[in-house]
Amino acid sequence: MPHYFDRTSEAPSRPHQVDLVLADWRAELVSDRGVFSSGAVDPGTLELLRAGGRAPEDGSDLVDVGCGYGPIALTLAHRFPACTLWAVDINKRAVELTGANAQRLGLPNVRAVAPEAVPPEVRFAQIWSNPPIRVGKAALHDLLTTWLARLASGGEARLVVQRHLGSDSLAAWLRGEGYTVDRVGSKKGYRLLRVTR
Numbered sequence: 001m002p003h004y005f006d007r008t009s010e011a012p013s014r015p016h017q018v019d020l021v022l023a024d025w026r027a028e029l030v031s032d033r034g035v036f037s038s039g040a041v042d043p044g045t046l047e048l049l050r051a052g053g054r055a056p057e058d059g060s061d062l063v064d065v066g067c068g069y070g071p072i073a074l075t076l077a078h079r080f081p082a083c084t085l086w087a088v089d090i091n092k093r094a095v096e097l098t099g100a101n102a103q104r105l106g107l108p109n110v111r112a113v114a115p116e117a118v119p120p121e122v123r124f125a126q127i128w129s130n131p132p133i134r135v136g137k138a139a140l141h142d143l144l145t146t147w148l149a150r151l152a153s154g155g156e157a158r159l160v161v162q163r164h165l166g167s168d169s170l171a172a173w174l175r176g177e178g179y180t181v182d183r184v185g186s187k188k189g190y191r192l193l194r195v196t197r
């Protein structure tokens with residue numbers, strides 16, 4: 001059975017438009033079959049973007065881990081034009097969609113690439129993610145520890161996780177790994193987590 005987190009999509013391509021509507025920005029994004037929440041921007045993603053966060057310093061690197069067709073990375077690139085927005089996903093079609101959306105929207109500060117293509121020396125002032133809970137606990141933990149290890153000093157991660165998909169146990173696990181986790185929002189069944197070292 002195909003999943004949105006497969007590396008390549010079996011689903012025949014059928015591009016379509018999705019509207020991203022936020023108080024500070026509206027954008028028409030191109031989505032496609034075989035990527036996460038392809039028909040409309042995920043409600044958890046919208047809550048994460050509505051809540052926002054502190055402004056990063058100009059020139060810093062930010063990453064959207066599991067970018068899908070790009071709603072998080074593209075919004076951050078729009079909000080912080082002097083920062084570099086890395087958008088990574090295991091799903092090749094998702095990376096291509098994010099790159100094409102960035103071009104169409106005139107956001108030259110987006111680097112949409114496969115996860116392994118981010119130069120290893122890059123450290124992130126901010127990590128943003130609507131993480132792929134459905135990959136399973138071991139793979140999710142591995143993904144989060146891999147990227148959180150690349151937080152710059154003083155950096156923070158912002159995650160959105162559905163309560164019924166285990167946000168509280170994920171927060172407890174992160175604390176056990178030595179991170180500080182603050183719940184910075186809770187709306188419509190989604191928890192917004194701020195993770196720092």
Ligand SMILES: C[S@@+](CC[C@H](N)C(=O)[O-])C[C@H]1O[C@@H](n2cnc3c(N)ncnc32)[C@H](O)[C@@H]1O
Nearest residue numbers: 004005036045066067068089090091130131132
């Ligand atoms: C819940 S979706 C969020 C997508 C997008 N950020 C959004 O808000 O619509 C999680 C994404 O993580 C991706 N993913 C799964 N495993 C991954 C991995 N090991 N590395 C990077 N991305 C991964 C999936 O392909 C999927 O696009």
